[in-house]
Amino acid sequence: MDADVKQHQMKLIYDRYVRYLFIASACLMTIIILAIIIFVGQQGLRTFTEVSVSEFFFTTKWDPMEGQYGAASFIVGSLYVTLLAILLGAPLGLAGAVFMAKIAPSWLREIMRPATDLYVAIPSVVYGFVGLTIVVPFIRTQFNVSSGFGLLAAGFILAIMILPTIISISEDALRSVPRPLEEASLALGATRWQTIWKVLLPAALPGILTSIILAMARAIGETMAVQMVIGNTPQLAKSLFMPTSTLPSEIVVEMGNTPYGSAWGDSLFLMALVLLLISLGMILIIRRIAQRRLA
Amino acid sequence: MSTGSRLISPKIQDKIATGIMWLAGMVIMGILVTFLFYMLYKGVPVLSWEFITGEPSDIRAGGGVGPQLFNSFYILTLSLLFSIPLAVGAGIYLAEYAGNNRLTDMIRLSTESLATVPSIVLGLFGMIIFVNMLGMGFSIIGGALTLMLLNLPVLVRVTEESIRTVPVHYREASLALGATKWQTIYRVVLPNALPGIMTGLTLTAGRALGETAILIFTAGTTVSRQLPDFDVTAAGETLAVHMWYVMAIGLVPDRIDIANGIGALLIITILIFNLMFTIPGKLLQRKMGSSRH
Structure with missing residues (x-):
């Protein structure tokens, strides 16, 4: 009897320690994200001991050998490719989500689900490589431009890469719209398309917006695929066909040549910090959308 | 309209x-x-035995990708070994213990944020912490630890979601029989959540296998001369990194062939991953689902 009680007591103590272990591993997530912000931030902000804030953000002359650190063209390049990717990819992804949620027969849906997973699983270098060997030459011959590298090639590849994000999250949002809303609309004599357009899409709007913002986060941070097709030239893009550069692609091209701790190296960490803050900002926006939906 | x-x-x-x-x-x-x-x-x-197992060549044509193939799986395995216990622990906490409080909110926000951090930023962070501060240099261990940061948020979410799908009355039955909470989780909840966790693991492994930006500045772009080299402090270029390297910087004349070959290898591996784990996972789920009713 005594031994039984003791054994049970041991089990309960064990139970408690296991619980601490779980809490610790959960708290590790917070520690990691804080460490990323602090270390990347600290390394990046050192740039400002040698470079002025306005030079970094508002000038486009990038020539670290000559001590010029104007990163505006990379920031603008990142924003351009992201917007282009959304313009090209979001309508297709949304239409695909509507198709999967409401129109496709169930056997086709069963095929398309794992297919969207495969989209995610294709490595970004493979996207970049296909961009380099198909899209860039295609743009070169089709639009009769000198290189084919540039915003359009990057935006096109990114548009494909963000499809799974938009499709899966929007589809979830569409499917979670309560059935009675849809039935009421159909019962009033609306066609399926009228129901989708006037009832389902507005009701699923918060989820759709979330999917688009997450897609933007993926596009702005994409490194390898963009680096392979954008042309990597530090200049402000004035057309869709002009080689330019983005924050991540510039980091990956230059990091290997820069001594760790130099102003040049630090400025690349500053670019990483800008990227980090943009993606954290997007998470906050998504949270706001989710809260409004609950309210 | x-x-x-x-x-x-x-x-x-x-x-x-x-x-x-x-x-x-x-x-x-x-x-x-x-x-x-x-x-x-x-x-x-392009795929031949010589290509798949051969030594890479820096300048002449005809090099293979043996060491890169080995490194890819070695780094992937290590990173999963590091991330699975942590992610499952955090997932269990969020699904089973977490109350509606500040701490939970903060952990959720952190996990979501970590999931959107661009991989190049994770790579630079790994470079600061593992490569420079902890003095690991460009190494397999540095790469695997940084890659862990990419795996964690996805695995945490998948674990939490899979655990939440296990019906409450399973837990109640176990607790009513006198099992402690941990016994319930270990013997009842986790086995039932396993198919979902396996599917998530496959997706994570596929993503990690093709990851490049994280590994360039943590595992490096060179390989050890020995094969197989289990030394975790050796530099460990992976397949995906090599594919990028030969296209962006490499000097070999047959770089397009090499990149094509690696591309096919990566695609085949990912297809096998998806077929091997996802489909049995789904079947298992269906079987268990049907026995439930």
Whole structure:
């Protein structure tokens, strides 16, 4: 009897320690994200001991050998490719989500689900490589431009890469719209398309917006695929066909040549910090959308 | 729509819209199939025993990718070994213990944020912490630890979601029989959540296998001269990094062939991953689902 009680007591103590272990591993997530912000931030902000804030953000002359650190063209390049990717990819992804949620027969849906997973699983270098060997030459011959590298090639590849994000999250949002809303609309004599357009899409709007913002986060941070097709030239893009550069692609091209701790190296960490803050900002926006939906 | 409806009847609009949606669905499938087939068509002819197991060459044509293939799986395995216990622990906490409080909120926000941090930023962070501060240099261990940061948020979410799908009365039955909470989790909840966790693990492994930006500045772009080299402090270029390296910087004349071959290898591996784990996972789920009723 005594031994039984003791054994049970041991089990309960064990139970408690296991619980601490779980809490610790959960708290590790917070520690990691804080460490990323602090270390990347600290390394990046050192740039400002040698470079002025306005030079970094508002000038486009990038020539670290000559001590010029104007990163505006990379920031603008990142924003351009992201917007282009959304313009090209979001309508297709949304239409695909509507198709999967409401129109496709169930056997086709069963095929398309794992297919969207495969989209995610294709490595970004493979996207970049296909961009380099198909899209860039295609743009070169089709639009009769000198290189084919540039915003359009990057935006096109990114548009494909963000499809799974938009499709899966929007589809979830569409499917979670309560059935009675849809039935009421159909019962009033609306066609399926009228129901989708006037009832389902507005009701699923918060989820759709979330999917688009997450897609933007993926596009702005994409490194390898963009680096392979954008042309990597530090200049402000004035057309869709002009080689330019983005924050991540510039980091990956230059990091290997820069001594760790130099102003040049630090400025690349500053670019990483800008990227980090943009993606954290997007998470906050998504949270706001989710809260409004609950309210 | 309001002006259009006068010109075209709603019925016809419905037909047109349905057609467009079908087209979108087919285009989406078409792009995927094109990508897969293009890469296999171009790459499979390159694949030979010499290519898959051979030493890479820096300047001459005819190099293989043996060490890179080994490093890819070695780094992937290590990173999963590091991330699975942590992620499952955090997932269990969020699903089973977490109350509705500040701490939970903060952990959720952190996990979501970590999931959106661009991989190049994770790579630079790994470079600061593991490569420089902890003095690991460009190494397999540095790469695996940084890659862990990419795996964690996805695995945490998948674990939490899978655990939440286990019916409450399973837990109640176990607790009512006198099992402690941990016994319940270990003996009842986790086995039932396993199919979902396995599916998530496959997706994570596929993503980690093709990851490049994180590994360039943590595992490096060179390989050890020995094969296989289990030394975790050796530099460990992976397949995906090598594919990027030969295209962006490499000097070998047959770089397009090498890249095609690696592309095919990566695609084949990912297809096998998905077929091997996802489908048995789904079948298992279905079987257990049917026995439930």
